[in-house]
Amino acid sequence: MEHTLTRRELARLITRIENGERGAQDALNALYPRAGNARIVGVTGAPGSGKSTLVAEMARALRGQADPPRVAIVAVDPSSPFSGGAILGDRIRMRDLHGDAGVFIRSMASRGALGGIAAATADVVTVLDASGYQMILIETVGAGQLEVDVARIAQSVIVVEAPGAGDEIQAVKAGILEIADIVVVNKADREGAAQTVSALKSALELAPVGAGHHGAHAGPAAPAGHPSYQWQTPIVKVSALNREGIAELLDALRRHAEALAAGGEGERRRRRQIEADIQARLREMLLQRALHAVARADYQQVLADAGRRALHPAEAARRLLETLQP
């Protein structure tokens, strides 16, 4: 690696990416070929599942290893103490990570990045990857398509669940269990943890084979002579606050990396992710170009017609499309 960015340069470049500044693309173009070495892990779960503490403890454990990897934390979750909408207690708990020069922490905001926060997050991960961060943890709140999109930047997705009141399983309720490669039951020292584990077990068994982004246990047949992707989503009990179960979780992550590599699934995922990324960016570029190219009078006419309910929004869009040459 010829030139590594300083932390300050890194922080500035990320801000430029978030702001959708034109110049940032040149830097991204230069950095993109140098990325591709990092282990990228998504961590998602409902607010209150303790995923920020989990991420912090994962980072701490990784940094405590012999020959520790450089670790980056990217918080896309507005409920994360790493990001904007913080709660003081959480933030204090994370503070000592900030003193470690081998840890880079960044929260994401989307202030006009083309393609929105998912594309901006992908770019930030590229920059961190190219800058030599070997483990990148992306924290997102677990609900909604956007969070799923962001989680899909990752090679492995951890869905975090906390023991709830009664039999409520947030991950099932929010429909995000199907994107899990690893399920963590955090706060496993709390009452109800065993029920949560067994409810999650049932839910995972009931999950349709082939559902989710990883093609589950089946997926398209592997080429002859190649083993297919074999992975049984494990449930790992953790108490992040008490620093229990973190080693087991890191071990599950290692095993998942091996399974991805052995079955060629890692490469298949990467190709799918790149295609989706290109399409998302193209979609936004096309809109910007179209809004620029369309005659102001046509645009205002269509808005007015839709406004008085003479024209359905889809027809309005189609009419604008027709004024633009393909």
Place this chain on the structure above:
Amino acid sequence: MEHTLTRRELARLITRIENGERGAQDALNALYPRAGNARIVGVTGAPGSGKSTLVAEMARALRGQADPPRVAIVAVDPSSPFSGGAILGDRIRMRDLHGDAGVFIRSMASRGALGGIAAATADVVTVLDASGYQMILIETVGAGQLEVDVARIAQSVIVVEAPGAGDEIQAVKAGILEIADIVVVNKADREGAAQTVSALKSALELAPVGAGHHGAHAGPAAPAGHPSYQWQTPIVKVSALNREGIAELLDALRRHAEALAAGGEGERRRRRQIEADIQARLREMLLQRALHAVARADYQQVLADAGRRALHPAEAARRLLETLQP
């Protein structure tokens, strides 16, 4: 209204909208001019805030009024008992609503609708509106941009909060308080409700004026002679399960409708929503047309280059864009 759809026709049309079937657009075009009479209310909050029960009790209370409105419930929230990822107990609780011919309940799925679930939800609301449903309640899980988009189909947005452990306020954590027109503290009979109310009060006072989709208390200056939009987001204590506070909530909704009408804000919101809707659909149409128009060889080349990290995804998209005439 010439021809009103039967429940069965309604359900079928909605399925065709979800599936993105071409023929559905003709029906939508015919129905669009007939819509515009319904009161459209978004209800959002974290899983576990009890918003489904709240929505059910709102529907029940509305139907119990003299000259009751026809009520439709649209569940976009995967954690809703009205929708897919249900929990049996919740579902049973809702059952008696199903017996009322003046109530229509529908959960949304996005199976290829152009423009995604937000556009599909807008279309379903149009269909229900044109079919004579006077009150349409849209339930979404409160987190992520998509949910915000869906909530923005509404004229009024209710953010639901439940008393939490300690001082955790999910709406603040998830950053959705700024889209609230009305805040409900549900499960107000539970311990900690008073603290939650006062924490929400502080959060609302701290919220930047002009933030959120409603331009808050300020907003652009109203034309001379017109009163400006005046609205102070109220906090309403409710216990949906005990059917307490529902009347107060419906009253707050009525007052909000008056405030929207008095300040012209309702019409401004509607115009903004239509423009955003048109742009979202145009974006998707442009992508589909582009993917169709682009040469297969160019597309594969760009994918391959990005795959071996010789080309950043944004550059890949730009290259595809350049092969297409504007």
